[in-house]
Amino acid sequence: KLSTCLATLTTAWGTAAQHPHLEEGKWKAPGADDFRGPCPMMNTLANHGYIPRDGRNITRPNIIAGLATGLNFKEPLASLMFDMAIVANPEPNATYFTLDHLNQHNVLEHDASLSRTDSYFGSNHIFNWTIYEKSKAYWTEPIITAQMLANSKLARQVESRAFNPTYRFTADTENFSLGEIAAPIIAFGDMALGEVNRTLVDYFFVNERLPAELGWHKKEVAIGVEDILKVSNMIKAATSLITGPDQSNSGNKRDLHAGIH
Ligand code: HEM
Numbered sequence: 001k002l003s004t005c006l007a008t009l010t011t012a013w014g015t016a017a018q019h020p021h022l023e024e025g026k027w028k029a030p031g032a033d034d035f036r037g038p039c040p041m042m043n044t045l046a047n048h049g050y051i052p053r054d055g056r057n058i059t060r061p062n063i064i065a066g067l068a069t070g071l072n073f074k075e076p077l078a079s080l081m082f083d084m085a086i087v088a089n090p091e092p093n094a095t096y097f098t099l100d101h102l103n104q105h106n107v108l109e110h111d112a113s114l115s116r117t118d119s120y121f122g123s124n125h126i127f128n129w130t131i132y133e134k135s136k137a138y139w140t141e142p143i144i145t146a147q148m149l150a151n152s153k154l155a156r157q158v159e160s161r162a163f164n165p166t167y168r169f170t171a172d173t174e175n176f177s178l179g180e181i182a183a184p185i186i187a188f189g190d191m192a193l194g195e196v197n198r199t200l201v202d203y204f205f206v207n208e209r210l211p212a213e214l215g216w217h218k219k220e221v222a223i224g225v226e227d228i229l230k231v232s233n234m235i236k237a238a239t240s241l242i243t244g245p246d247q248s249n250s251g252n253k254r255d256l257h258a259g260i261h
């Protein structure tokens with residue numbers, strides 16, 4: 001009885017008009033004039049109003065507050081991410097960027113994304129089902145491992161290198177890319193195990209929405225730079241196509257092969 005009563009009250013009070021603060025965090029699809037970009041998480045945070053919903057005038061304080069409220073990122077990490085992002089605004093000494101700025105090809109946006117096609121083939125920032133399905137094919141179990149994420153990264157790179165004559169992927173791109181591939185584990189998964197529930201990741205990519213209705217909540221322990229590096233390094237290690245050390249005697253075999261060739 002009490003619970004029904006409380007539920008009714010919560011529903012009645014839960015309207016934005018009576019509780020304007022509830023507007024923040026409420027998911028809304030972007031409007032026609034809102035900017036969105038190639039980053040599914042920036043788009044998601046804008047859809048929740050954790051950064052400006054219109055995707056414009058995104059300042060350092062916006063990024064610090066948005067990444068703290070949405071994902072429990074520590075301030076130094078968020079601030080560092082802003083520093084890396086600000087080059088996207090072509091104006092000198094800019095203090096903000098827009099989600100549209102992120103679309104500039106080969107500035108931050110790069111080839112071989114998991115959920116967008118290469119600029120050479122089409123929109124580098126709109127979610128692309130065909131591309132996403134290709135990536136998802138490598139997430140072969142309900143729990144996605146660092147290796148499965150690495151596999152999807154490698155597959156997208158091989159496809160781009162084979163068929164996109166303008167394929168570009170520099171050492172800097174690789175570092176950014178490793179962070180992006182690690183991101184699902186960081187935001188929604190277990191950073192110690194290097195794993196994440198596929199259902200949460202899929203919901204996030206497809207809806208550009210935090211998977212709260214699937215039971216996810218942001219990490220209780222705040223995420224720092226060291227966490228990002230740790231998980232990025234897990235992905236990096238998992239991109240090696242070599243399965244492990246050889247059996248004993250292998251040195252001799254290798255020398256023999258080297259001698260023959
Ligand atoms: C991709 C910017 C924060 C998750 C991207 C891309 C950009 C970008 C430009 C496109 C790269 C490409 O071509 O694939 C930013 C900026 C951020 C930010 C400016 C904050 C200042 C985050 C955070 C997460 C995240 C906090 C999640 C924890 C991702 C993922 C991708 C991505 C998963 C890869 C999408 C794909 O491959 O299709 N980001 N990002 N980003 N970002 Fe972010």
Ligand code: MG
Nearest residue numbers: 109110111113
């Ligand atoms: Mg891209």
